Amino acid sequence: MNHSLSIEDDIDGDTLHEECGVFGILGHPDAATLTALGLHALQHRGQEAAGIVSFDGQRFHSERRMGLVGDHYTDPATLARLPGDRSIGHVRYSTTGETILRNVQPLFAELEVGGIAIAHNGNFTNGLTMRRQLIADGAICQSTSDTEVVLHLIARSKHPSSSDRFIDAIRQMEGGYSMLAMTRTKLIAARDPIGIRPLVMGELDGKPIFCSETCALDIIGAKYIRDVENGEVIICEIQPDGSITVDARKPEVSQPERLCLFEYVYFARPDSVVGGRNVYVARKNMGINLAKEAPVKADVVVPVPDGGTPAAIGYAQASGIPFELGIIRNHYVGRTFIEPTQQIRAFGVKLKHSANRAIIEGKRVVLVDDSIVRGTTSVKIVQMIRDAGAREVHIRVASPMIYHPDFYGIDTPDADKLLANQYTSLKAMCDFIGADSLEFLSIDGLYRAVGGAPRDNAQPQFTDHYFTGDYPTRLLDRESTSNVRKLSVLASNG
Amino acid sequence: MNHSLSIEDDIDGDTLHEECGVFGILGHPDAATLTALGLHALQHRGQEAAGIVSFDGQRFHSERRMGLVGDHYTDPATLARLPGDRSIGHVRYSTTGETILRNVQPLFAELEVGGIAIAHNGNFTNGLTMRRQLIADGAICQSTSDTEVVLHLIARSKHPSSSDRFIDAIRQMEGGYSMLAMTRTKLIAARDPIGIRPLVMGELDGKPIFCSETCALDIIGAKYIRDVENGEVIICEIQPDGSITVDARKPEVSQPERLCLFEYVYFARPDSVVGGRNVYVARKNMGINLAKEAPVKADVVVPVPDGGTPAAIGYAQASGIPFELGIIRNHYVGRTFIEPTQQIRAFGVKLKHSANRAIIEGKRVVLVDDSIVRGTTSVKIVQMIRDAGAREVHIRVASPMIYHPDFYGIDTPDADKLLANQYTSLKAMCDFIGADSLEFLSIDGLYRAVGGAPRDNAQPQFTDHYFTGDYPTRLLDRESTSNVRKLSVLASNG
Amino acid sequence: MNHSLSIEDDIDGDTLHEECGVFGILGHPDAATLTALGLHALQHRGQEAAGIVSFDGQRFHSERRMGLVGDHYTDPATLARLPGDRSIGHVRYSTTGETILRNVQPLFAELEVGGIAIAHNGNFTNGLTMRRQLIADGAICQSTSDTEVVLHLIARSKHPSSSDRFIDAIRQMEGGYSMLAMTRTKLIAARDPIGIRPLVMGELDGKPIFCSETCALDIIGAKYIRDVENGEVIICEIQPDGSITVDARKPEVSQPERLCLFEYVYFARPDSVVGGRNVYVARKNMGINLAKEAPVKADVVVPVPDGGTPAAIGYAQASGIPFELGIIRNHYVGRTFIEPTQQIRAFGVKLKHSANRAIIEGKRVVLVDDSIVRGTTSVKIVQMIRDAGAREVHIRVASPMIYHPDFYGIDTPDADKLLANQYTSLKAMCDFIGADSLEFLSIDGLYRAVGGAPRDNAQPQFTDHYFTGDYPTRLLDRESTSNVRKLSVLASNG
Amino acid sequence: MNHSLSIEDDIDGDTLHEECGVFGILGHPDAATLTALGLHALQHRGQEAAGIVSFDGQRFHSERRMGLVGDHYTDPATLARLPGDRSIGHVRYSTTGETILRNVQPLFAELEVGGIAIAHNGNFTNGLTMRRQLIADGAICQSTSDTEVVLHLIARSKHPSSSDRFIDAIRQMEGGYSMLAMTRTKLIAARDPIGIRPLVMGELDGKPIFCSETCALDIIGAKYIRDVENGEVIICEIQPDGSITVDARKPEVSQPERLCLFEYVYFARPDSVVGGRNVYVARKNMGINLAKEAPVKADVVVPVPDGGTPAAIGYAQASGIPFELGIIRNHYVGRTFIEPTQQIRAFGVKLKHSANRAIIEGKRVVLVDDSIVRGTTSVKIVQMIRDAGAREVHIRVASPMIYHPDFYGIDTPDADKLLANQYTSLKAMCDFIGADSLEFLSIDGLYRAVGGAPRDNAQPQFTDHYFTGDYPTRLLDRESTSNVRKLSVLASNG
Secondary structure, three states, X not given: OHHHHHHHHOOOOOOOEEOEEEEEEEOOOOHHHHHHHXXXXXXXXXXXXXXXXXXXXXXXXXXXXXOOHHHHOOOXXXXXXXXXXXXXXXXXXXXXXXXXXXXXXXXXXXXXXXXXXXXXXXXXXXXXXXXXXXXXXXXXXXXOOOHHHHHHHHHHOOOOOHHHHHHHHHHXXXXXXXXXXXXXXXXXXXXXXXXXXXXXXXXXXXXXXXXXXXXXXXXXXXXXXXXXXXXXXXXXXXXXXXXXXXXXXXXXXXXXXXXXXXXXXXXXXXXXXXXOEEHHHHHXXXXXXXXXXXXXXXXXXXXXXXXOHHHHHHHHHHHOOOEOOOEEEOOOOOOOOOOOOHHHHOOHHHHOEEEOHHHXXXXXXXXXXXXXXXXXHHHHHHHHHHHOOOOEEEEEEOOOOOOOOOXXXXXXXXXXXXXXXXXXXXXXXXXXXOOOEEEEOOHHHHHHHHHOOOOOOOOOOEEOHHHHOOOOOOOHHHHHOOOHHHOOOEEEOX | OHHHHHHHHOOOOOOOEEOXXXXXXXXXXXXXXXXXXXXXXXXXXXXXEEEEEEEOOOOXXXXXXXXXHHHHOOOHHHHHOOOOOEEEEXXXXXXXXXXXXXXXXXXXXXXOOEEEEEEEEEEEOOHHHHXXXXXXXXXXXXXXXXXXXXXXXXXXXXXXXXXXXXXXXXXXXXXXXXXXXXXXXXXXXXXXXXXXXXXXXXXXXOEEEEEOOOHHHHHOOOEEEEEOOOOOEEEEEEOOOOOEEEEEEOXXXXXXXXEEOHHHHHHOOOOOEEOOEEHHXXXXXXXXXXXXXXXXXOOEEEEOOOOOHHHHHHHHHHHOOOEOOOEEEOXXXXXXXXXXXXXXXXXXXXXXXXXXXXXXXXXXXXXXXOOOOOOHHHHHHHHHHHHOOOOEEEEEEOOOOOOOOOOOOEEOOOHHHOHHHHOOOHHHHHHHHOXXXXXXXXXXXXXXXXXXXXXXXXXXXXXXXXXXXXXXXOOHHHHHOOOHHHOOOEEEOO | OHHHHHHHHOOOOOOOEEOEEEEEEEOOOOHHHHHHHHXXXXXXXXXXXXXXXXXXXXXXXXXXXXXXXXXXXXXXXXXXXXXXXXXXXXXXXXXXXXXXXXXXXXXXXXXXXXXXEEEEEEEEOOHHHHHHHHHHOOXXXXXXXXXXXXXXXXXXXXXXXXXXXXXXXXXXXXXXXXXXXXXXXXXXXXXXXXXXXXXXXXXEOOEEEEEOXXXXXXXXXXXXXXXXXXXXXXXXXXXXXXXXXXXXXXXXXXXXXXXXXXXXXXXXXXXXXXXXXXXXXXXXXXXXXXXXXXXOOOOEEEEOOOOOHHHHHHHHHHHOOOEOOOEEEOOOOOOOOOOOOHHHHOOHHHHOEEEOHHHHOOOXXXXXXXXXXXXXXXXXXXXXXXXXXXOEEEEEEOOOOOOOOOOOXXXXXXXXXXXXXXXXXXXXXXXXXXXXXXXXXXXXXXXHHHHOOOOXXXXXXXXXXXXXXXXXXXXXXXXHOOXXXXXXXXXXXX | OHHHHHHHHOOOOOOOEEOEEEEEEEOOOOHHHHHHHHHHHOHHHOOOEEEEEXXXXXXXXXXXXXXXXXXXXXXXHHHHOOOOOEEEEEEEOOOOOOOOHHHOOOEEEEEOOEEEEEEXXXXXXXXXXXXXXXXXXXXXXXXXXOHHHHHHHHHHOOOOOHHHHHHHHHHOOOEXXXXXXXXXXXXEEEEOOOOOOOOEEEEEOOEEEEEOOOHHHHHOOOEEXXXXXXXXXXXXXXXXXXXXXXEEEOOOOOOOOOEEOHHHHHHOOOOOEEOOEEHHHHHHHHHHHHHHHOOOOOOEEEEOOOOOHHHHHHHHHHHOOOEOOOEEEOOOOOOOOOOOOHHHHOOHHHHOXXXXXXXXOOOEEEEEEOOOOOOHHHHHHHHHHHHOOOOEEEEEEOOOOOOOOOOOOEEXXXXXXXXXXXXXXXXHHHHHHOOOEEEEOOHHHHHHHHHOOOOOOOOOOEEOHHHHOOOXXXXXXXXXXXXXXXXXXXXXXX
């Protein structure tokens, strides 16, 4: 099944990947359908697998599948297997743990105090450390997912209440997490102490909803209430009379929020409002600031679709250079290329993008991209633009250079594969890519685009460790081992 | 299998569909791979099925499958089953004939003079008439595709040479066709007498290629040579010494070319050059002309993605109103929604599009779309934009009103379902859609955008029958019966 | 899909295969269900594919699938797609024509006079000759099945009535055929002039049924009426008042019937009555006669399961030697072995059979088998019996030696692969197989077992060409070409 | 997937089912292939699912699939995913735990001391009691299989060695089990204290093998060494020098063996040697004893295939009445009937069996069956035999009446569904079934057939609780709850 995604190595391989989106609702008669729609709106956060767990008052029901939400969760048969007025769901791109079915979330456990399902966006920096400790203590891990560690901690907690057990468990974990849990009567939402990953609260027909981004509220016409705060745990519970109580707690000592900047740069959907800021506007601002920081004489501004489009619009507006679709995207690529031959694989970027010669030929082109990771795609795109007759090709990147790996839920290549670590000068990078000029947005330019103010170096408003190396938490697994991913000795295929 | 496409009724249902794209190459060692890549580039012309036939000097090899090119034709196993240095391929969206496997092209027949495969983009206006005649004469039709009629005519022709048989057959057919045929030694390309559907000739490593659009040449780095002319038949043949001869004939009395305007409005890929004109530029011109013909005071120009984007860029440039992404497209919808529940189906356009509130709220919005067919999607999009807080919504359509069905390969709804036939005034249409104003591009504005000159009413430069009712050929099937599609009495499922 | 059958090369590969069974019923409200049950009872006649065509008064409905009847034709959804009160069905093992879906019967054609479906058990000896003639005359053959030739002849016949067209068509064909045809109002059954393949008529609730063997009547509780006679065509027609007329004709000059002896030796189900004779009794008689012709001192009679069991019972009863299950059959082999590794393939016969050591060890064993084709399985079975400790192994074969290929619907290996043609003496064959003795039933012993009388050499009561070379018809295809199977130049995979 | 088995309710539903077979091998280069072959030979012990775990010196590899061994484990790709020189495998028919993929064995856990895989034939009588205790103690159970309980006990054991942990775990379990475990260096085999389920030890090329029955040794040409004794644990370990040590222990106080009689009556393959006795011979003896205990004047002895055949041969030999195949089995039924319509389901036994009228008509028939459970199938078979014209029908059952459910791995219907509990007299049972007479083998007749001596009531040689109610162990789960199976609250589908 992984094979069907292999062309991505060439095409989307030179981007970063987020691992998940979550959605949960309590007390609504159409819980599973609304969850499916919410996950569909969050599909950009993970396309490898999707799962929903519902509870119908008597039993929990679970459906977990490889593939898109629309591939499985829209037909009546599947939804009929998810009865009940409460459910949580998850879309997944894998960072830790191969994407095999038993890793697909939500994960479920039957506890002495009743069943519990959990869904998680983010990554723990002490996941392997905790897993080792649990195994030494007789736990059996079925998945290779870090999320299962939380389930074991819940199961082993001595608290009588499931919500106290949940809090007990997450207090032992470090890293980035936006997490939902569902018990027989409760829907629980939690964000890590500095709020690296987003999580918002909404309501529909008076029933509480939690989801990764506001776009999942918009699709079902739900109202945005507020962001779950960093370090906050919100416990919604259906009472015997059918009413729903909401109990918001901050079990951890409070720290300032530091949302991940890459949510703005690349991950979140342009129409989402993350941390109170519209993502499209933030991206357009990145382009505007980029035009100011790195102007160039040119004839056309061409976005690298689709990520670069908002910044390119901003760049064009600020520079006065016309915005044109000089690269056409083939929408029929992506999930579909099965085990391509080496020969077809070699076509790489051309399977997805083609130059629009009439716009490019004889022109000085400003190519605007959202970010550069390894740079391999940039090389191919510049070549394609040159082949189409461009007179000059200037690359403008709407984010800073990436030097460091992420450990909070973004799938980054090894540090030595990053373009920024392979060349010591901008000039050398530009030569590698084959452009006439190459410029990146500054850290302050990015902070201003998102939050209006430059970086507060004493207490940064966001986390930006991939650019700066300033990790906002301890990296326990990393400190304790040099080869942390090799724990599992079962190469299970079924 | 059709079920998996049903959500399209709600989402893409309110657009027009073209039925096919074709690609063929003669004498190249990587024939099947190049054909698969070419078909991938033509995927926008048909997503329901794809087929390739190759010839290896001894035997013909055929692979025909439901689904996308990338779903089947990229893996080594499939390509290994298509050996040989010549092949033709086809992507299909069905107009006549349900899309079941035996309708998928290329079609093949074993003739007394050797095998022949054919692939066809277009539609015959005398297909059913000819089919009836053939059946009365003892022919057995296996498909419900009109293309099979041509195969029977070739099989029954008394000419000794396969190319003469082919010409003999297509001379009996009327309508729109761009057709490829492959025999043991020949690759033949033909366009109907007025050239309704496009077909271009290219070359790679000195080997001839024919395909529907230039984008299929670009993806493989092939050189564009020229358009196949209307009424022209080009016969390429491998000679015993390996050289390839090219023989171009015009068996029909010459008429002026009348390419289908909808290729420019909607079907062709923006980066293709059709009839010598870049499609993106033509579309942008439509937007520019529309801005001149139908200006409006507004704050933002928002394209209805993805079709409306080039015209919106043109409209914005000509009007000076900023271009913004006010509607975000969810790229993960489309093929994937399987048998959605009625409840999910009701979400219709929101499964694919969402309003970007930060751009819309409080604004006077100009929505630019490429065309309006039934108008049902427009109603939902306007509602979505209003829900996002737009102060005014003005729709500008970059093509004229559609009044008449097509019979040359475009799948149009019944005439009485077309918006233009349901309301007698522009005002009534605008009220139905719920916009503050609604304007369409004029016929002359469209002609000028594409070809630079207004419509020559004596001898129109293009065919525009859906706008004008001026059909460029006889409509024989339509004249002879009121219920032409009910011929087949076999409801075959397998 | 063919791969899943490949293990058969090793296991069932050393037997003969029949290609089909047919079933049809007219005027019964449960037509498709009864057809499915009838085909299930005929499953031993063909396991590769099955098809049913029904007619509901308005439209024909067709379902054709690879695999067993029970794999597809028992669920409500499939049967619901086969409405109507008349249907014909077919199970297939391929002799000519690869088993790909478009070869699966019934075949259907839409004629000027209305649709017709046909299903055929047998093989034509002039099929390729006729096919060539049709292609020269402009026919397009979609399948590689000889049955399609009949369909073309029907389509091209100038008779106004479909039954006359059918008779016209089959009169042009030579060879062995039991054939059913269904038109809008008629169910037609026909057997070739000498009646090589069986075909019986029955009735259920007063409605006519035709099927290959009586076991298909028994399963649905239908009454056996009579065998369709050699050279007979029986036309059943629903009249406007709902009554059914039956019109039996003998269009050909009458010849004596010569049923295929292998129906008794191997193909027909033991509980069927073929040509008025119970098959189990005939097989037991073969064993009795074999005991008389080829006695041996031994301790146990062991059947080679399952074909040899009835003859082994007869042999044991006639000889007084105890019948014991010395070979145990593993029922879970067969269709299921997918592309086995070479290593697993080498286990060959042991995947299906195992020796029952407690019965074999130290014993003189008489192994009774129904027939020997290539002898390769016999070698392995003898070895297996010896490995289990048998003191002596005597093979007794309940049919004569096979010297000649069949051309009437039995899939025989090339003549030079037949054991009887590889060794000139019985002794040499016995040595090859590794047995202590080897004896075959005589031709007269076989005739007596089946019909009570020895072979009438002047006018044989059965056809026995594989034993004697006395082919009962012309072999036109064989005479006209040395390499008759290579006509098709399309290696189609989809 | 369960649906595909539903026809079994009608056909095989009136028999008992065993849940599993196991196979393991240590130190052989072809470990996985040999395991697949061994499981194929054990397929009669479970057809719903099969799994293999191998270890290659570095990693464990696991393949678990629904369906037959031959459906998955014979192709090179699957076997290539199971590298290594040691593996254990399992075939499963479910008793506790629905047959869903996560219940398919072998189960695997990664322990602090390294990975361990276990495979289990049998059932625990304290499984639910232990599971509850584990959950209260924070364990997370992923499967609904009792076998997982053992895995948790191993994981939680404080012994440093995996074999001591294994022994520690199984000492806490009660019931019937033949179990294999595989660690990085060891293959461990264990049988419960009274040896209810069989387990034998063999060797191939000097490498140890354990498997449920000797037929799994025979298929690969391995040598039988001895039965694993009741209460014995045999630990085979690969030493650093590649040699293999074998350490046999009896950790429990010794009790006499009491093998399950139903292995002889029904479950084991006829060619297997169980507890030193050939199963076919035991079954034939049952028929011989039955002929002596319950003689009848009749014309033919007819087995109910396939289970009744050996006893019918014995009955015929002892009575002198001829053995004949009066019932023909359709081998193409079984796994294949998918969701049959109610109408098809009503055909029940006729889908699988048909009467051979020529043998039955006018005859006095002795029908010999291996056992009668609910009797519903017997009713249908007697009716079928009468419909075929039998003058008299006498049923002889080669085992005693079944009164009590099993708790050691045999799937029995509720006690009140058993024929023996529905009628108080043999006469009433006979009337229900519709036979002219009905007789069962006596307990002593069965004991003599299997072991040569009558039942030692003081210390029975076998366990026969289904006949006698004399359960050989405590039934802890049953004592502690009346509704033990409702523990799981997750209705998981994926």
